[in-house]
Amino acid sequence: MPRMTMIEAIRSAMDVSMERDDNVVVFGEDVGYFGGVFRGTQGLQQKYGKTRCFDAPINESGIVGVAIGMAAYGLKPCVEIQFADYMYPAYDQLTQEAARLRYRSNGDFTCGITVRMPTGGGIFGGQTHSQSPEALFTHVCGLQVVVPSNPYDAKGLLIASIENPDPVIFLEPKRLYNGPFDGHHDRPVTSWAGHPLGEVPAEHYVVPLGKAVVRRPGSAVTVLAYGTMVHVAEATAEETGIDAEVIDLRTLMPLDLDTIVTSVKKTGRCLVVHEATLTSGFGAELAALVQEHCFYNLEAPVTRVAGWDTPYPHAQEWDYFPGPARVGRALRDMMEA
Amino acid sequence: MTDGQRLSLHVPEPEVRPGGKPDFSNVPIPKAGSVRRPEVDVDPKEIRDLAYSIIRVLDREGEAVGPWAGSLTDEELMEGLKHMMLLRVFDSRMLMAQRQGKTSFYMQHLGEEAVSCAFRKALLPGDMNFPTYRQAGLLIAGGYPMVEMMNQIYSNDADPLKGRQLPIMYSSKEFGFFTISGNLATQYVQAVGWAMASAIKNDTKIAAAWIGDGSTAESDFHSALVFASTYRAPVVLNVVNNQWAISTFQGVARGGSGTFAARGLGYGLPSLRVDGNDYLAVHAVAKWAAERARRNIGPTLVEYVTYRVGAHSTSDDPSAYRPKEESEAWPLGDPVIRLKNHLIRIGTWSEERHRQMEAEIRDTVVAAQKEAERHGTLHSGGRPSMRDMFEGVYAEMPPHLKRQRQQAGV
Numbered sequence: 031m032p033r034m035t036m037i038e039a040i041r042s043a044m045d046v047s048m049e050r051d052d053n054v055v056v057f058g059e060d061v062g063y064f065g066g067v068f069r070g071t072q073g074l075q076q077k078y079g080k081t082r083c084f085d086a087p088i089n090e091s092g093i094v095g096v097a098i099g100m101a102a103y104g105l106k107p108c109v110e111i112q113f114a115d116y117m118y119p120a121y122d123q124l125t126q127e128a129a130r131l132r133y134r135s136n137g138d139f140t141c142g143i144t145v146r147m148p149t150g151g152g153i154f155g156g157q158t159h160s161q162s163p164e165a166l167f168t169h170v171c172g173l174q175v176v177v178p179s180n181p182y183d184a185k186g187l188l189i190a191s192i193e194n195p196d197p198v199i200f201l202e203p204k205r206l207y208n209g210p211f212d213g214h215h216d217r218p219v220t221s222w223a224g225h226p227l228g229e230v231p232a233e234h235y236v237v238p239l240g241k242a243v244v245r246r247p248g249s250a251v252t253v254l255a256y257g258t259m260v261h262v263a264e265a266t267a268e269e270t271g272i273d274a275e276v277i278d279l280r281t282l283m284p285l286d287l288d289t290i291v292t293s294v295k296k297t298g299r300c301l302v303v304h305e306a307t308l309t310s311g312f313g314a315e316l317a318a319l320v321q322e323h324c325f326y327n328l329e330a331p332v333t334r335v336a337g338w339d340t341p342y343p344h345a346q347e348w349d350y351f352p353g354p355a356r357v358g359r360a361l362r363d364m365m366e367a
Numbered sequence: 368m369t370d371g372q373r374l375s376l377h378v379p380e381p382e383v384r385p386g387g388k389p390d391f392s393n394v395p396i397p398k399a400g401s402v403r404r405p406e407v408d409v410d411p412k413e414i415r416d417l418a419y420s421i422i423r424v425l426d427r428e429g430e431a432v433g434p435w436a437g438s439l440t441d442e443e444l445m446e447g448l449k450h451m452m453l454l455r456v457f458d459s460r461m462l463m464a465q466r467q468g469k470t471s472f473y474m475q476h477l478g479e480e481a482v483s484c485a486f487r488k489a490l491l492p493g494d495m496n497f498p499t500y501r502q503a504g505l506l507i508a509g510g511y512p513m514v515e516m517m518n519q520i521y522s523n524d525a526d527p528l529k530g531r532q533l534p535i536m537y538s539s540k541e542f543g544f545f546t547i548s549g550n551l552a553t554q555y556v557q558a559v560g561w562a563m564a565s566a567i568k569n570d571t572k573i574a575a576a577w578i579g580d581g582s583t584a585e586s587d588f589h590s591a592l593v594f595a596s597t598y599r600a601p602v603v604l605n606v607v608n609n610q611w612a613i614s615t616f617q618g619v620a621r622g623g624s625g626t627f628a629a630r631g632l633g634y635g636l637p638s639l640r641v642d643g644n645d646y647l648a649v650h651a652v653a654k655w656a657a658e659r660a661r662r663n664i665g666p667t668l669v670e671y672v673t674y675r676v677g678a679h680s681t682s683d684d685p686s687a688y689r690p691k692e693e694s695e696a697w698p699l700g701d702p703v704i705r706l707k708n709h710l711i712r713i714g715t716w717s718e719e720r721h722r723q724m725e726a727e728i729r730d731t732v733v734a735a736q737k738e739a740e741r742h743g744t745l746h747s748g749g750r751p752s753m754r755d756m757f758e759g760v761y762a763e764m765p766p767h768l769k770r771q772r773q774q775a776g777v
């Protein structure tokens with residue numbers, strides 16, 4: 031089977047989708063001739079032509095608004111916002127329009143768009159190249175939210191998103207594009223080459239939305255994670271020797287509650303980790319759900335480890351990032367509770 | 368099915384891509400001195416043609432010609448040359464520092480030095496710029512200490528912004544430089560608001576808004592034009608057209624409007640286009656527009672026609688999307704060489720003095736760099752504290768953040 035990095039897998043997903051269905055169109059800032067600043071669309075314009083893969087003016091609201099209009103016509107746009115930090119001008123179009131076309135027209139108009147955006151920190155990008163805005167989308171009824179953690183999932187989830195009849199926000203942890211990252215920023219960079227999930231079929235397949243996966247089975251505590259934090263959680267479990275069950279949520283909306291509840295009922299403990307700021311983050315929703323569904327099985331309070339409630343700083347990147355030290359401390363505290 | 372015409376989508380493309388021969392023969396360049404200089408209180412309707420021309424002062428021989436010439440003394444011109452050279456050397460040193468791992472990121476001005484350096488000289492103390500990341504000339508020509516800029520770039524323990532901001536995202540109210548945002552175009556409309564405030568308070572200060580060609584596509588650009596036009600805000604609306612927005616050529620943002628200056632016409636704004644590589648022309652036009660604002664006549668849109676000679680940033684490699692030779696072929700030349708030639712032509716400068724100044728400037732910049740590096744660089748030496756990360760989110764730290772800071776152990 032071919033090996034791919036995560037960005038190659040994402041490109042392959044768009045390639046396969048454009049090949050199968052000429053209603054799939056791809057555009058965004060710098061995605062045409064150049065193939066995207068992270069090279070996610072490299073070669074697509076050459077292969078499918080300028081009217082199916084092209085550069086957009088720098089106007090995120092326009093990019094999403096135009097995609098909605100195209101979807102209303104019947105196309106399947108998969109657009110790129112260069113960094114999730116730049117989606118805010120598009121927030122009106124996403125939350126008030128894309129999310130509600132189906133509901134307000136009673137299915138007369140629908141909005142099968144996919145909006146890709148690189149998310150998260152770890153690249154010294156400072157406050158406007160590091161944000162994790164997933165909770166701003168999970169709070170909006172009508173949007174679906176996907177966060178892959180590896181090349182195999184990224185491709186299958188992106189194909190599923192493009193084929194989905196409703197809008198999908200596809201958040202790509204940019205720190206994972208070229209290799210897994212467990213939060214040990216002082217160690218040598220690793221690549222996807224040696225990773226089992228770097229094996230990616232060249233052809234079409236889907237990873238269905240709404241299905242979580244157990245990345246590391248364990249009995250002592252359940253760790254709920256997505257994106258980069260999946261790798262941090264796995265590494266922390268190994269390093270602390272705490273037998274944590276690490277669940278990769280993959281899709282935040284719809285959420286695979288069954289997998290979560292089954293695991294927490296088994297372990298009796300639950301730690302939620304995310305890179306986004308703590309307050310009103312998606313972790314709050316997860317903690318509430320676990321508490322509602324597993325209250326009588328819990329042996330410790332549901333705990334969260336997240337980004338501090340500050341903008342993402344530049345120099346203090348690793349003080350900010352919820353790495354293995356903080357996750358490990360939380361795990362140990364929970365085991366003592 | 369009607370028998371209507373089959374539609375097709377127009378997708379603009381630059382004339383030449385890598386492998387092709389750069390060709391700017393389709394870019395009309397008016398002769399220096401050929402564009403008229405209207406009175407500042409001219410009815411905008413009467414100068415619509417200026418949005419499609421290019422105001423130029425320096426001709427090919429280095430002579431300053433036409434009605435826009437003469438806004439600066441010889442001493443001011445020599446100072447201008449020095450500012451541009453300082454900026455250029457500063458850029459090359461910081462670019463190298465980034466390659467050496469002393470910081471994470473850098474963006475240079477190569478080829479665009481005249482725009483921000485000359486514009487700054489049309490402002491007065493108290494005026495406020497709302498810049499993008501490519502106007503460090505405003506700081507250098509405004510006398511801001513270079514070592515402070517380097518401290519910010521290095522995120523060291525003397526960084527005035529406490530390591531919170533990406534390198535080059537400077538901020539200095541004292542020097543009329545609004546805090547730079549990474550989110551494009553947001554500052555453009557804020558500049559209009561600052562100018563409106565000055566008018567509300569019957570003050571005398573004016574604002575200058577800055578944006579790149581690509582970013583004029585953002586809604587905030589158009590919002591700025593509406594508000595500026597409606598309230599006749601005392602603001603100069605600058606568009607730096609350096610032909611490229613990362614890999615995207617200016618035609619994608621410009622669309623069918625011919626020029627970026629022409630964007631102002633629909634809003635009834637006087638809109639000028641100027642040779643951005645001509646220090647004298649930039650200054651003369653900036654002065655004209657600043658005077659309109661200062662005399663309460665209203666806003667002006669100015670497009671600076673220039674060329675981004677370097678990469679977009681240290682994360683970019685332009686050879687993937689434009690011919691390497693394109694900057695050589697750019698018909699408006701190099702702003703430093705053009706001003707130098709002018710000064711030699713009028714007899715106030717010589718090759719030898721130029722070389723001497725080059726060496727002096729190099730020494731100045733290297734000395735500043737050494738001083739900054741004594742404080743530290745991104746990964747070594749003194750750095751901002753973890754406490755700094757928690758401060759400044761609010762005027763007063765709320766309880767939840769105090770708890771988090773405690774949890775972090777600082």
Ligand SMILES: Cc1ncc(C[n+]2csc(CCOP(=O)(O)OP(=O)(O)O)c2C)c(N)n1
Binds near residue numbers: 090112549551579
């Ligand atoms: C809202 C927003 N969208 C996208 C970006 C990413 N981005 C940074 S610079 C840039 C190109 C800007 O080009 P231009 O306005 O021409 O300015 P120049 O870099 O040429 O000075 C882009 C797309 C951003 N910073 N903010």
Ligand SMILES: [Mg+2]
Binds near residue numbers: 579607608611612675
């Ligand atoms: Mg530009």
